[in-house]
Amino acid sequence: MNSKKYFIVGAVLVILAVTVAAITLGGKSELDQVRDATAIYSSVEAAEAAGFVNVNVDECVASPEGAMGYHFVNFELVDLELDPLQPEIMVFIPDGDGGMKLGAVEYAVPIEPWDAMNDSPPTVLGQELHPNPVLGLYVLHAWVHEANPSGVFADWNPNVSCEM
Secondary structure, three states, X not given: OHHHHHHXXXXXXXXXXXXXXXXXXXXXXXXXXXXXXXXXXXXXXXXXXXXXXXXXXXXXXXXXXXXXXXXXXXXXXXXXXXXXXXXXXXXXXXXXOOOEEEEEEEEEEEHHHHHHHOOOOOXXXXXXXXXXXXXXXXXXXXXXXXXXXXXXXXXXXXXXXXXX
């Protein structure tokens, strides 16, 4: 009988240890993981060195709903695959001191090839990408570096301004 008690206590301790380890090591949310993985692109120079190109040049993307900022695309990543930890686009916003800082990441998939092989839009981070017909891409912003009162996955951020 004693050996059975020790076995049960031992099994409970192993389960508890595994649970604590899982919470401690892997307890970060997916958005925290994205934030951590993309922090290496916190400067324009770092993003450019990694192959991201400013497609807006001197034009900050804004609307009456707020702003997005400047989009830096890594064209090598724009394909039919989505890796949450390797977004296709880094979105930089004015930092208030005349420079720019990383505000959001954006996922992008070409619409035509995707639709030719799939019946529904692509998803990442549990979210469905939406079409941007002007760009010919399915897209999804994730405001993981700058708070967005409209929501993490909203296109426009009312707290962001294009004023340098």
